[in-house]
Amino acid sequence: MEECCSTKPKKTETKKHNHAEGDGHGHDHSHGSEDKTAFQLFLPAVVSFLLLLIGITLDNYIKPEWFQGWVRIIWYLAAYIPVGLPVLKEAVESITRGDVFSEFLLMSIATIGAFAIGEYPEGVAVMLFYSVGEVFQELAVSRAKRNIKSLLDQRPDEVTILKNNQPQTVKAEKVSIGEIIQLKPGEKLGLDGELLSEKASFNTAALTGESKPDTKTKGDTVLAGMINLNTVSQIIVTTGYEDSKLSKILELVQNATAQKAPTELFIRKFAKVYTPIVVFLAIGICLLPYFFVSDYQFRDWLYRALVFLVISCPCALVISIPLGYFGGIGAGSRNGILIKGSNFLDVLANIKNVVMDKTGTMTEGVFKVQEVAFKNEFNKEDILKMVNVLESHSTHPVATAIHNYAGEVDHSIQLENVEEIPGHGLKATVNGKELLVGNFKLMDKFAINYDIKPENIVYTLIAIAYDKKFVGYITIADSIKKDAQLTINKLKALNVKTTMLSGDKSSVVKYVADSLGIQNAYGDLLPEDKVNKVKEIKAKNETVAFVGDGVNDAPVVALSDVGIAMGGLGSDATIETADVVIQDDMPSKIPMAINIGKQTKKIVWQNIILAFVVKGIVLILGAGGLATMWEAVFADVGVALLAILNAVRIQRMRF
Incomplete structure (x- = not known):
């Protein structure tokens, strides 16, 4: 039959x-x-x-x-x-x-x-x-x-490329990596690339389900299927036609x-x-x-x-x-949710627990400086300039947050003996004096006395010492996503329990969980700790969905009944490892996926x-x-x- x-x-x-x-x-x-x-x-x-x-x-x-x-x-x-x-x-x-x-x-x-x-x-x-x-x-x-x-096959057959500054129309599959595409207003991008123009706005609905324009600046990644909205733009191709994110999504x-x-x-x-x-x-x-x-x-x-x-x-x-x-x-695809098979629709329909990562799932994943608390005896502007120069030697998100707050690096400041101390922070010499920037373990290591209790402060702390004296601290925080509260409310309405697992410090995790009304929250976890927590939940014979990046949390994704990846457009590996991919990073799509199931x-x-x-x-x-x-x-x-x-x-x- x-x-x-x-x-x-x-x-x-x-x-x-x-x-x-x-x-x-x-x-x-x-x-x-x-x-x-x-x-x-x-x-x-x-x-x-x-x-x-x-x-x-x-x-x-x-x-x-x-x-x-x-x-x-x-x-x-x-x-x-x-x-x-x-x-x-x-x-x-x-x-x-x-x-x-x-x-x-x-x-x-x-x-x-x-x-x-x-x-x-x-x-x-x-x-x-x-x-x-x-x-x-x-x-x-x-x-x-x-x-x-x-909804998905938005790839144009032909694109306009620039050769010797002259536009030529060619088949999209014939374009090589490194060639430059000229994209007029109203045209769809045929391949993934990097924006060369200063700024351009794109309609990303084909990829994310969101019709709201997304403004990109020079150096940002732009993807096949996006529609240019305003000015003529130039994009350098970074991925072959068959390997574009849209091709992978369509195949999926x-x-x-x-x-x-x-x-x-x-x-x-x-x-x-x-x-x-x-x-x-x-x-x-x-x-x-x-x-x-x-x-x-x-x-x-x-x-x-x-x-x-x-x-x-x-x-x-x-x-x-x-x-x-x-x-x-x-229905999932139309709303920017990629579900890898009808078997996962059945699992989503029976989900009793949603276990989620914090950073990038319920928070933006973009750290921002919240407070600069320096002692009065130090010049705030001078210290910030030195810290900014030192942090420019790091690619950590915290360093990026400090750079965004302090502004352009002052190259007139000369650093000597720059050293990174793993798990602690950075050390250098400025004007013959020692500069320390890192966590409070770094202060303890160099016997710097401080008069605050770090555990009482919710945010991530960056401690600073100069010339063997404690200068103060900078707090860094990741902002909660706009629809995170709506997500938790909808999950509760569906009688789904919520748990947050994170490697971030417990006070930060607890603060975010309490703000949103998440029932259980655990911080300071290693990957194996997350696995054990999910095993505890599964031992109660309840179906579990894990929401994370799908790569760093691979062991937990494999253990859960259904793995949901946030930000699928940012990672090829995520698209391939997760069972469900939410393309626009919106956590409110989690209860939506369950409801579709x-x-x-x-x-x-x-x-x-x-x-x-x-x-x-x-x-x-x-x-x-x-x-x-x-x-x-x-x-x-x-x-x-x-x-x-x-x-x-x-x-x-x-x-």
Whole structure:
């Protein structure tokens, strides 16, 4: 039954079959419904419907003498062929592939059987409505796939490069690293690069889901898919076409359907067992009553068996369920959340604990000077200039924060004997006097007396000593993200517990956690400490999502049920290691991802229950002779259409 609702392998033998990439006829959408208009897809059904309508009118109202015998049979055959021939062909092809019990065979037997007992209009009607249902399935799956591709495949085929200061239009894949792209307002960038112009604004919606302009300055990274908004800009290419972030993201989403949810896998296995059982039951319904019913009529029992076959098609299940999951992945992509497979949608739906890193997740990851507390006996401006010069020898974020606060480095200040003391800070000689900049362990190491208690100060502290005297300290802090509070509030509304784990000092971690209302917080942790904390939570049999950078916290990501990476655009490794990638660094996308998982699961189970209940009722009625082909059509095609419409709903939801 699997192949009846899956694609044929293409390009590589390892490509998995999955319905999200194909229609109910086993065709690939990229060469099927995407190349046809709705009119072309419905044309065979329209022709069949008109011939059927005329036939029924001639049969029941006009009743001309000539519409009898072979004329009547040929008329209904002409109505049957446009919709029936493709299905008969697929039935034969599925048998040659080893899939004997496909829905195509069920429909072929049922409709040919109806013709055999003289029920021509019903035979045509069953195949007609089935084919209409298949077209709707094609359109729905095709639309889901097209939505994702249109959201992500924003790469222009051609770009303008500068050669000898002359613009030339070339294919994007032909551009080499180091070449310069000229980007006009309104144009999309074709490759990743570094901005050479002083300033430019970009629309990053294709990558992050955010329509708010993002202003970049000279030296900033700009990515393929971004749209230039105002001035002509120049970008030097830093990454090849196939290795761009957008290419990786697009590949990720296209491959997402290969990771199947347990529900999908169960339905596939179920269909492979269920369909042959139904075929043999239909044979039993037709033949066994001969031995138990005194007035046995073969024609009546054959009709019941044919009705039973039509009802039994598991199309609503094997099509709407993958479509529901595919819609969930598409909904995530539209909101800047990349979910690597439908299995992770199921995990997200059941998350009970969100464990998060602090820096870069709930805070900006950009340190800023909060306070400069120097003793009055020292000239604040002179000390800051010396500290700024010394910190220019470091690439640490703290050094960057001090540089941003103090301004340009004063190169007239001469430093001697510059030394970095690991885990402590920096030491140098200025004007023959010793300058120390680092933590309070550095002060202790050089026996500098100080009159404050560092543990009582929340922020990260930079202690300074000059000429063997304690000058004072600078506090550095990482600001909390604007939507961090909203994130925690939404997680609480979803009954999800929150825990913060960080390598930062405990007082800082506790301050951030208390500010946001995070239930548990632990600081001063090494990577192995984080692993142990997550193990403690998992020991309570609760599902855990870990949110971090996906690289430094790799052991915790691997241990958690689902790893969520913040800032996926900044790290290739993050995109590859995390299960879910939030592209715009907004923590509020964490509860959104969980909500998408919950809504997807709800829709999938609604479809499962709908299909089983309706089919179960009509199967019983059909076996008892109380249901006709018309009820059978509703139980199969009607339920399939309702399930598809329900599955498509998730693509229109607001989260």
